Amino acid sequence: MFSNLSDRFEAIGKRLRGKGRLTEDNIQETLREVRMALLEADVALxxxxxxxxxVRERALGAEVMKSLTPGQAFIxxxxxxxxxxxxxxxxxxxxSTRPPAVVMVAGLQGSGKTTSIAKLGRRLIEQDKKKVLAVSLDVYRPAAIDQLQRLASEVGFDFYPTDTTQDPVATAKAALGQATTGYYDVxxxxxxxxxxxxxxxxxEVGRIHAAVQPVETLFVVDSMTGQxxxxxxxxxxxxxxxxxVILTKTDGDARGGAALSIRQITGKPIKFLGIGEKTDALEAFHxxxxxxxxxxMGDVLSLVEEVERSVDRGQAERMADKFKKGQGFDLEDLRDQMQQIKRMGGLGSLMDKMPGMGQMSQQVGNQLDDGQVRRQVAIIDSMTPDERRRPDVINGSRKRRIAAGAGMQVQDVNRLLKQHKQMQKMMKQLKKGGMKKMMRQFGGGMPPGLGGR
Structure with missing residues (x-):
């Protein structure tokens, strides 16, 4: 999300940093650019x-006009x-109420309500250690009830069965009774x-609200609909x-107008962002x-939190120890890294949170998507343990066998082996402390091994 807006603001920031001082005229000119950028992002007029x-009121004050670094002060x-x-x-x-705390979710059809319930349930179980019960009151769409029941089973929270012939308010009251007698937290x-x-x-939603008295009433809305x-x-x-508000499908929204408009128009906070289809793809909105x-500027705090949640510490320590002993970076290590990155939302998502990597994250996201990661992992899984540890032994006949086992072509195996060699070189440079030299070598472009081709 925000990729278009970020690109515009990045260009504005670069231009401002080149100025020794800002005048009223170029502040007005910059504000026009900011205004156009926001309107193009579909922010409400x-x-x-x-x-x-x-911004104009503050920018025309001493805070910017008398600053030694006016561009930075404006940003x-x-x-x-x-x-x-x-x-x-x-x-x-x-x-913070006497259990069970009722969280009610409302929204239009197709906004992602049911998936958001599953994501909330997972978050409450894994991060807040809560005992969770869910109920679906969509008696008009039995498929929605089945979907929530399946997701509840997949995530690991309990589901209150819904009778489609019963009034939704009666079902809501019965579910609340079950949550109370079953000592559920939420x-x-x-x-x-x-x-x-x-x-x-x-x-209908008004009657349900009156019946269960929720402590939280969350509105789920699709960010792709903009303002x-x-x-x-x-x-x-x-x-x-x-x-x-829970703002969904933000991974597919390059504009971000909804996120910038909702609080101002409704006075209600965005509490979560849906950043993907999987049940772990829910992010607190900061x-x-x-x-x-x-x-x-990146988002290092969210990146650190994501790493804390997703990275297997034991595996990371084993890999670090292996590098210290000079044992190199083999194909098993590459597979482990791919799987760790996938758990953290993909390489593009990670780079999006790193300062100065906005445009690069888009490039990475386009070139190394989840499907490609799955294919590469399948190729490595098709190898023998010895081939993973010693890729140099993989000759032509082995490549054909590996490709057939993974349902791929030999050129796909060649591409993976080439990426692995490039990653090995990169790891050696990192070990020698050559990060700055390496980035200069790439000219800010894609590091080797991260491209798709």
Missing amino acids: PVVKDFIAD KIVHAELVQLMGEQNDALDL LLVDTAGRLHVDEEMMS DAANTAQAFNAALPLTG PDRVASRILG
């Missing part, structure tokens, strides 16, 4: 107007205003979606006392970190 007015103001626009800080789920309530906001839908997402959230907020990403 009233939000853009207020944002530009606030710092934009960062601060972006943070304020999106809500200052992360608003976590407030579960009850997740998935409500029915519609193709558009209508009176019948609003009446329409903010308008839909506003319509729901008028009918329901929303406590927050306005300061997101603002840093937009301005190309």
Whole structure:
């Protein structure tokens, strides 16, 4: 998300850094560029107007005009205003109530409600150590009920069976009763979606809300709908006392207008970002970190948290010890690294959080997607343990056998072996402390071994 906006802001920042001082004229010119960048990102017009007015007021003051580094001072103001626009800080789920804490989820059909429930359930189990029960009240779409039941089984939380002939309010009350007698910490309530906001839908979710009295009422909205997402959230907020928003499909949204509009239009915080289809692809929304990403500053804190959650410490220590002993980087190591990176959302996602890597992360994402990682892992799995440890023994006949075993072509095996050799060279340079030299050599482009071809 935000890749287009980040590119625009990065270009603006580079141009400003080249100026010894800023005048009123070039501040106005820069603000016009910022305004265009935000509108192209599909940020709501009233939000853009207020944002530009606030930045202009601060930029024309002594904070920038008398600064020794006016370009940096201007970007710092934009960062601060972006943070304020999106809500200052992360608003976590407030579960400080007598169990079970009820979390109700609402939204339009196709917005990702059911998947978001599964992601929330997984997060509550793994990070908050909660006992979770979920119920689906979408009696109009039995497939949605089946989907949540399957996801609950996959993730590891309990599911309250839904009778499609029963009134959703009655089912909600029964599920709450089960959550109470079963000593559950959290009850997740998935409500029915519609193709558009209508009176019948609003009446039903209102009755469910009154019946279960949730501590959190979350609105799930598709970020791909841009500023329409903010308008839909506003319509729901008028009918329901929303406590927050889950913004889904942000991995496919290059604009980010919804994220920048929702808080200002509804007054409700974005609590989570859906960053993929898998049940672990839910990220807490931190306005300061997101603002840093937009301005190309990276998001090191989120990166560290992702590594802490996903990396197998024992495996990492074994690999470090292996390198210390000079044992090199074999194909088993490459497979392990690919699987670790995949668990952390892919290489593009990781690089997106690294300072100054905005454009590069897009390039990496395009060249090394999940499908390609799976294919490369399949090729390595098709090898014998000896071939993985000693790739030099792989001759023509072995390549044909490996390719056939993985359902690939010999050229796919050749490509992987070439990437491995390049990665070996890179690892040697890293061991010698040659990171700066290595990056200069690539000219800021793709390091060897990370490209798709």
